[in-house]
Amino acid sequence: MAARHPPIRGVEPARPELVQAVGRAVDHYNAGRWRAAETEARLALGFAPTDPSALNVVAGVAMQDGRTADAVALFQRALAAQPRNPFIQFNLGETHRRAHALAKALPHFERAAELKPDFAEAFAYAAEALRGLGRVEAAERRYQTALHLSPKLPVALNGYGLLQLRRGKPSHAAPLFAVALDGMPPSHPMVPGLLSNLGIARLQLGQGLEGLTDLARAVELSPHAADLCRLLASSLRHTKVVPSSGMFREVLIRLFDRDDINSRNLATAALAVLRHDVGVDRLLRAIEARAADAGRIIAEDGAVAARLVQDPLLLVLLGSAPIPNVAVELLMVRLRSDLLAATDEAPEALDDELPLATRLARQAFLNEYAYFVSADEDQGVERLGQALDRDDLGRRPGDAVRIAILAAYRPLSATPLAARLLRDPVADIADLVREQVTEPALETELRARLPVLKTATDPVSIAVQRQYEENPYPRWTRCGLGAALPFADAVRIALPHLGDGQAPEVARPRILIAGCGTGLETMRVVNTYKDASILAVDLSGASLGYAMRKTQEYGLANVEHLQGDILDLPVLAERFDLIDSFGVLHHMADPAAGLQVLSGLLKPGGLLSIGLYSELGRGGVVEARAHIAARGYPATPEGVRNQLQASLIACTSGASEPWAPGWPLSPDRAVRWGVRRTSPRGCRRPRPLVGRPPAIARRSSTSGRLLRSIRRTKAASDVALRISRPRISGDTRSRPGVSLSPISSAARAIASRPRPMRSSPCHRRRCARSRDSNSAAPTAATMPGAMLIRNSHRQLKVSGIQPPTMEPTVGASTARMPASVVASA
Numbered sequence: 001m002a003a004r005h006p007p008i009r010g011v012e013p014a015r016p017e018l019v020q021a022v023g024r025a026v027d028h029y030n031a032g033r034w035r036a037a038e039t040e041a042r043l044a045l046g047f048a049p050t051d052p053s054a055l056n057v058v059a060g061v062a063m064q065d066g067r068t069a070d071a072v073a074l075f076q077r078a079l080a081a082q083p084r085n086p087f088i089q090f091n092l093g094e095t096h097r098r099a100h101a102l103a104k105a106l107p108h109f110e111r112a113a114e115l116k117p118d119f120a121e122a123f124a125y126a127a128e129a130l131r132g133l134g135r136v137e138a139a140e141r142r143y144q145t146a147l148h149l150s151p152k153l154p155v156a157l158n159g160y161g162l163l164q165l166r167r168g169k170p171s172h173a174a175p176l177f178a179v180a181l182d183g184m185p186p187s188h189p190m191v192p193g194l195l196s197n198l199g200i201a202r203l204q205l206g207q208g209l210e211g212l213t214d215l216a217r218a219v220e221l222s223p224h225a226a227d228l229c230r231l232l233a234s235s236l237r238h239t240k241v242v243p244s245s246g247m248f249r250e251v252l253i254r255l256f257d258r259d260d261i262n263s264r265n266l267a268t269a270a271l272a273v274l275r276h277d278v279g280v281d282r283l284l285r286a287i288e289a290r291a292a293d294a295g296r297i298i299a300e301d302g303a304v305a306a307r308l309v310q311d312p313l314l315l316v317l318l319g320s321a322p323i324p325n326v327a328v329e330l331l332m333v334r335l336r337s338d339l340l341a342a343t344d345e346a347p348e349a350l351d352d353e354l355p356l357a358t359r360l361a362r363q364a365f366l367n368e369y370a371y372f373v374s375a376d377e378d379q380g381v382e383r384l385g386q387a388l389d390r391d392d393l394g395r396r397p398g399d400a401v402r403i404a405i406l407a408a409y410r411p412l413s414a415t416p417l418a419a420r421l422l423r424d425p426v427a428d429i430a431d432l433v434r435e436q437v438t439e440p441a442l443e444t445e446l447r448a449r450l451p452v453l454k455t456a457t458d459p460v461s462i463a464v465q466r467q468y469e470e471n472p473y474p475r476w477t478r479c480g481l482g483a484a485l486p487f488a489d490a491v492r493i494a495l496p497h498l499g500d501g502q503a504p505e506v507a508r509p510r511i512l513i514a515g516c517g518t519g520l521e522t523m524r525v526v527n528t529y530k531d532a533s534i535l536a537v538d539l540s541g542a543s544l545g546y547a548m549r550k551t552q553e554y555g556l557a558n559v560e561h562l563q564g565d566i567l568d569l570p571v572l573a574e575r576f577d578l579i580d581s582f583g584v585l586h587h588m589a590d591p592a593a594g595l596q597v598l599s600g601l602l603k604p605g606g607l608l609s610i611g612l613y614s615e616l617g618r619g620g621v622v623e624a625r626a627h628i629a630a631r632g633y634p635a636t637p638e639g640v641r642n643q644l645q646a647s648l649i650a651c652t653s654g655a656s657e658p659w660a661p662g663w664p665l666s667p668d669r670a671v672r673w674g675v676r677r678t679s680p681r682g683c684r685r686p687r688p689l690v691g692r693p694p695a696i697a698r699r700s701s702t703s704g705r706l707l708r709s710i711r712r713t714k715a716a717s718d719v720a721l722r723i724s725r726p727r728i729s730g731d732t733r734s735r736p737g738v739s740l741s742p743i744s745s746a747a748r749a750i751a752s753r754p755r756p757m758r759s760s761p762c763h764r765r766r767c768a769r770s771r772d773s774n775s776a777a778p779t780a781a782t783m784p785g786a787m788l789i790r791n792s793h794r795q796l797k798v799s800g801i802q803p804p805t806m807e808p809t810v811g812a813s814t815a816r817m818p819a820s821v822v823a824s825a
Contacts, residue, residue: 018047018054025057034061052082056091063091068099086115090122093129102129113142120150128159131166134492134500139163154180154190161197170204177201192222196231203235212236213243216251223251226260230480233261236269244276249313256316260481263320270317271325279304280311287327294330302709309335309356309710318359320477322367331706333371336360338707339405340380347398353707354401358432361407365436368475369410369637372645381409389416394426404429412436439549446552447545453537453564453571460589461539461565468540472518475546479523484530487577491607504605508533509577514566514598515539515584519547522559525580534559535576537569566594575603582611 025040041057048054059074075092082088093108109126113119127142140163146156161176177198184191199214215232222228233255242248252273256263275281283304286297298305308314309331317323323332339357342350364371373381384406393399403417403426412418413436421433422441456462485493488503495503508531516522516536525534536559538544544561551559566581566588579598585591591612598608631646633639 015047018044018051021047022051022053022057025054029057029060034064037061050077050081052078052085052088055081056088059095060091063095063098066098068095071095084115086112086119086122089115090119090125093125097125097129102132105129106133118149120146120153121155123149124153124156124159127156131159131163136163136166152179152182154184154194158190158194158197161201165197165201165204170201174198174201174205186221192218192225192228195221196228200231200235208239208241209243212239213245213248216243216245216248219251219254220247223254226258226481227483229255229258230261230482233258233265234480237265239269240272242269242272244273249273253313253316256320259478262476262478262480264322264476265480267317267321267324270313271323271328274308274311274314277307277311280308283308284325284327287330291326291330294327295334298331298334298706302706303713305331305706306709306713309706310713315355315359319362320366323363329371332360332363334706336364336371336405336408337374337377339408340377340384342707343380343384343402343405347396350398350401354404354428356710357401357404357408358429361404361432362435364408365411366475366477368471370641370644372641373409373638377409381406385415385417391420393417393420394424400426400428404432407432407436411440413440443542443545443549446548447541450541450544450548450561450563452541453562454568456539456565456568458565458567458589460587461567464587465539468517468538469542472540472543472546474518474520476518476520476550479520480527481523482527484527484532486530487532490528490530494609504577504607506577507531510574510603511535512569512576512579512598512601513537514569514579514581514594516544516547516561517583518543519550521580521582522547522551522556523554526556526559529578532558535562536560537562537564537566539563539565566597569597569601572601576601576606577603578607578609580609582609583613585610586612 021040021044025037025044028034028037028040037057038061041054041061044051044054045058055074055078059071059078062068062071062074072092072095075088075095078088079085079092089108089112093105093112096102096105096108106126106129109122109129112122113126116122123142123146127139127146130136130139130142140160143156143160143163146153147160150156157176157180161173161180164170164173164176177194181191181194181198184194195214195218199211199218202208202211202214205211212232212235215228215235218228219225219232232251236242236252242252252266252269255261255266256270275284279301283297283301286301287294290297314328318332323329335356339353339360342353384402388399388402388406394403403412403421406412406415406417407429412421412433418437418441421437425433456465484490487506487509491503492498509529511525511529511532511534513522513525513534513536516538517540519536522534522536525532536544536547538547538561541563544563548561551561566584579601581594581598585594588594595610602608628639628643631643633643
């Protein structure tokens with residue numbers, strides 16, 4: 001019911017119908033009923049076409065609908081009627097902010113604060129705009145004023161915390177996020193973003209388990225928030241210690257299902273979760289300590305090995321990313337050998353093994369078939385291929401699983417079965433055939449249409465080209481995606497020392513990628529620079545065919561591909577705003593000459609982004625090459641597999657981290673991992689082994705035991721289910737709750753001396769390196785869409801407004817935040 005106001009001298013009292021209509025409009029708006037709110041407001045405008053409160057509501061609905069131009073025009077009409085109304089000033093600023101026009105939003109927030117000096121939200125949003133514009137000192141002053149007026153205002157606490165993170169002060173930022181969370185119910189829309197920011201601050205403080213728990217809780221509360229999922233995934237890269245909760249495991253499995261996350265970044269975290277099972281950890285430690293006895297260890301602990309192999313998380317990992325762990329690799333080699341031996345069994349005995357066989361085949365494809373193969377297995381694979389090479393392929397019982405087992409040893413595109421599988425698809429292994437047959441055929445077709453600049457003539461360029469023609473690298477499946485930024489904003493993040501106006505303002509930058517490889521670098525550039533037009537160049541036609549297929553897969557229309565040598569690029573007529581060349585120039589005979597060529601292709605004021613391998617970072621690869629040469633292993637796939645197997649057996653620990661972080665090397669290029677200097681855990685140098693290594697090179701009396709253990713475990717599970725399966729009506733599973741009660745004490749704990757993370761120190765180093773990068777930046781705390789409505793006929797409170805999306809801050813992805821509850825004056 002509308003409040004009654006005494007008449008103002010000289011002003012005609014408002015009609016009761018107008019007051020009631022405006023009151024109903026505001027009530028609908030606060031409840032999120034936008035259409036009803038607009039209907040009532042337009043009814044009020046029928047009585048008084050210039051009524052500022054009614055115009056304010058209609059404009060607010062337009063803002064919620066994303067009709068920025070309409071909202072701005074309506075708010076301006078409202079301001080014409082009430083130019084000194086601080087809430088309409090605020091709302092007009094909020095409309096500009098949602099449209100990422102911070103420079104236009106700032107004067108309205110500042111004017112609202114000037115008109116109403118106790119308007120804490122106006123100061124907080126002005127600070128947000130200033131922070132987004134890079135005016136850090138002025139933003140800090142506004143945040144401080146807002147918190148002086150309202151010490152627990154979430155918008156100000158979150159924004160001020162992000163500002164402290166940007167300054168490299170996580171110990172100052174974490175208590176701010178914790179205070180904002182204190183007492184906030186888990187259902188509050190601001191909680192996921194605040195938890196995410198608190199998690200990043202804790203990671204930077206070295207509190208790894210706590211930080212990852214916060215990030216996982218954020219994803220659990222907001223599972224469809226892509227930015228929060230990507231932030232957690234990037235924070236998990238190379239992580240070896242993770243939370244042990246069931247909630248974290250569920251969230252991790254969910255991350256593997258996302259197309260916008262590079263699943264390779266999750267591999268070590270998944271292994272850490274699997275090792276929370278005491279039996280599994282004991283088994284893997286035993287294999288790592290005595291790799292030469294892996295077959296006997298697996299046979300003796302077959303039940304645990306079977307439990308591990310059937311774990312849903314391991315199955316997801318097998319089909320998603322190369323597994324960087326010695327013990328699991330030896331386990332998979334044993335399992336693959338057992339499956340191959342089982343192909344002689346009756347077809348019905350193999351039916352249950354199809355899911356496992358297809359995942360194992362995908363794992364082999366992802367790691368470039370670097371798993372060791374014994375002489376007996378070589379003969380068995382040949383016999384299996386010959387048995388499947390027939391016209392009725394796919395129509396006999398057991399064919400699908402046998403094809404999958406063959407694909408675990410060699411890519412189907414390299415077998416005589418490829419043409420038949422293209423002509424007569426086998427439904428049960430459709431995804432496997434697509435990846436190993438259909439997609440390589442498409443790459444060949446795309447390569448045939450590839451424009452060629454010139455034929456390479458430099459001897460070193462020719463050698464590099466030959467290597468990548470034989471082995472396009474990396475054969476990636478998914479990549480991390482993100483919201484691209486305007487060119488100037490992305491440059492400011494990469495070069496934070498630039499002053500105001502020094503970052504080039506280019507609406508549609510033209511970018512050259514000199515050495516795009518298989519397209520992963522292209523994807524990074526596409527996801528960094530908004531509205532960019534890209535020319536991707538590489539020496540290898542095979543790599544470009546892969547890149548072109550992935551470009552089609554992701555629907556990118558702004559990328560052109562060209563085969564050519566960097567030394568020949570001066571013939572190009574155009575010039576570029578940015579040239580990106582990562583991991584390329586050091587391969588050239590004269591890197592300085594390549595750098596000179598690229599610099600000559602820049603527009604005036606253009607930028608050059610160069611990535612080079614470091615001597616320190618490549619130390620493991622150099623040592624591996626020296627070891628290979630000293631032992632006389634041939635530069636063939638078989639030679640590399642034999643060397644790898646010898647290294648796995650000789651190295652008792654420390655082999656779970658690849659030489660080239662995140663990417664196993666192709667067997668035709670170098671050994672993936674395993675040869676390392678002595679580590680604190682006692683990894684010794686590989687023994688001088690020549691020829692075929694011992695252990696699982698030969699089948700023994702333990703052969704087939706792992707597969708038998710898996711089958712026994714399945715059978716026991718089926719019996720138990722038949723005997724004791726409960727009656728279920730509806731879904732009675734409970735989801736892990738989120739308790740925020742410890743947050744207030746957490747704020748005090750965070751401010752004290754931080755606890756070091758017990759695991760890898762890379763959390764601290766990685767977060768310190770990437771505070772200003774897209775990959776490990778905090779969630780951009782987009783402030784609530786606090787649409788503040790002042791009804792000139794009565795006093796109102798506004799809440800429940802759906803949040804906007806603000807431009808990323810410090811290169812972070814955005815997270816939606818809630819509306820504030822603010823009393824109008």
